[in-house]
Amino acid sequence: MTRLAVDGGSPVRTQPLPTVLVPAGRTFGAEERAAVLEVLDSGVLNASCGGPWLAELEATMAGLHGIAHAVASSSGTAALHLAVAAVDPEPGDEVITTPLTDWGTIAAILAQNAVPVFADVDPLTGNLDPASVEACLSPRTRAILVVHLFGAAAPVAELRTLADRAGVPLIEDCAQAYLARPAPAAPPVGTYGAVGCFSLQQYKHVTAGDGGLCITADPAHAERMRLFADKAWPRDEGRFHRFLALNYRMTNLTAAVAAVQLRRLPEVVARRRRLAARLLAAVGDLPGVDLPDQPELHAWWVLPLIVDGGNERWATALSAEGIPAVAGWLESPVYLYPALTERRTYGQSAFPLTSPPARRDWTYGPGLCPRAERLVGDTLVVLPWNENYTDADVDDIATALTKVAGALTP
Template sequence: MQDLAINGGPRAIESTLPSFRDASGRTFGQEELDALTEVIKSGRLSFLTGPKTSEFERAFAEKYGVKHAVAVANGTAALHTAVIYLNPEPGDEIILSPVTDVGTVIPVIAQLAIPVFADVDPVTQNIDPVSIERNITPRTRAILVTHVYGHPADMDAIMAIARKHNLVVIEDCAQAHLAYYKDKLCGTFGDIACFSFQQSKHMTTGDGGMVISNEDERFGRGLRHCSDKGWPRERGGRDHLFLAPNYHMTELQAAVGLEQLKKLEQFVDARVASADRLTELLAGVDVQPVLPLEGTVGVYFFYSFRLDPSKLSVPVTQVMTALTAEGIDGFIGYPGQIPLYKYPVVRDHKTFGSSGWPFTLEAARKIDYSSVLCPEAERACQETICMWWTDRLEERHLQQIAAAIHKVISTYSKSAGSA
């Protein structure tokens, strides 16, 4: 143990790893600079007068082979746009995973729908189709599927359940750019799919998002209107049809997005190659990498691995502290060490003033979010190490990451202590 950095030993990672937080872990070039300069010089920074947003929408729709793409301000806005399009009644239910970002549940609550949490598969940590079906009630309107860590959920099973129960499927692809389930892109299975271009994503516009679909106005609402104040601008005048926010993307974001989209395959291929290499380097280390389902292509938003607490001489929190000291950029559990339903916003109904809406609505099913609703998710949040990943990692970085993990795990392994 004296060799661990936490105890004064040398760090396994000699210098700071490339990080999504700055240029060390993001790939920008003269193309993005030129695009931004073009927009600034034009003086047209809004989609109302500039061409970049509509160009970005067309390019993204073409990439995914869909009819409609609507650019928005961020990934949460994309999901909110999708739920507004669904137009649920207050107290209707939307099933989702508790292993995802809080931005996935905010749109559900904002539309006065009830989030119902299905458990996750213990291996992939994606939403479990069996648990989805167990949670369906007469009030269920949709299944919101997050492809967590960039790995595809079991879409064949999920779509079969949705068809059986006549449910809408919203795909949250914020972490899954160009991920494939079998031979089809994630985001092209459900009725609507949502993407994020936040700083840490595979391609970035700083913030930004996209909603894609092959349908429009099924629920009496134009998809584009759902992010534009319910405003049918195409017919002229001011005629706001329903309550909706203003989630416009700027021309500056769109200009960067167009150039980033051209490089997306490059970014994804680099992430996958470095993740596959780390998995090779971790062979023999007593960790369980979170890998994509067989027959799918995961794209590694995080590189995550599971620990077995029964095999460790210290808590997982101590392991993470030691890994951080060695230079690992990561944390325990996603979205944290508790699942999403135990966040105060959900568990304690911290929503609209003191009303507790939508949870306290008479029509709403009452769920005790303080209980262990999803035991597999609760264990995953306590036992999973998530490392930030980028397309800029090199072999030397991967060697050092593997050495750090091996060093810490071998030190804290119970078998090492008894040897």
């Protein structure tokens, strides 16, 4: 057997792969540069004061999803906060969500004084398990907030049925899953719930550094989200504020870059899919490794591997071969972050996790979602993915996976 690089053998690769943090791993062109200069030359950087880019961005986003409304904001976290605010929970109401996500998903729930209730996930995809969501439903459930993890569509049809039966909205966090689909010819994610939320942060498929987008078919939700992003200021009517809300506005500089980036999105996702199909053709059947199996549906934000165990050893071995890999993606499920275990919300109050306003006192600790904990601690390995990989880059990744699997799979 070939000796692993981590054990002193030769690495598969010594050249770094392109990443989203270097120009070679980003898909920017002359159009973004021209758009930024156009905004600067106009002298108007705040989108509330004029300029075409915000409207173009929102129209492009709505068009890509075949939906009536898109609302821009300053980040993916802001977009999620807009969505939760559109639902307008009472303090202590519950939002069922996933323990495998960015903290922004949870902050949006807590910031609107709702309680995050964590359902467990599928052991192969890390996406919410509908049966576990169903077990979390209570008379205080106010929404289900699903995350499409790593680029794979979560089981949205089942979750939508559950939400409808409970009489609550489904919110979709699509930050990692632009244009992912749950089935061939099905509409893209973001269109199954009341609101779909997206991020334009640096690590996403397309970026403006930071930025957020919400999509919805519901004009009332669109109106409330627009107001919520602008301190609830109905500018056409006068200078007053309808309800408590913050400033989550996107600037013209961001909107200009984002609008051009969004034009490139279908091509970015298509290239990621083609490269993923190449990888799967080479290593799709590797013993001891489970990979997403439908490259044309997945958005390939990253390449998740599910191994039989020992994810740290896998990540170390792959990284030593020149293929950067991370064990578990997160350090822990989000409910084990101090913000929740120590209930650091508003001062020392632990609000809204206390009863009242909640129906019970909510505490968070190990053991809450065993399948999520096993993924993070034992079976999940995440590799970056990029539309600018060459076929040779993908072949190196396949070679490294085959080599490491040969050594680590019993």
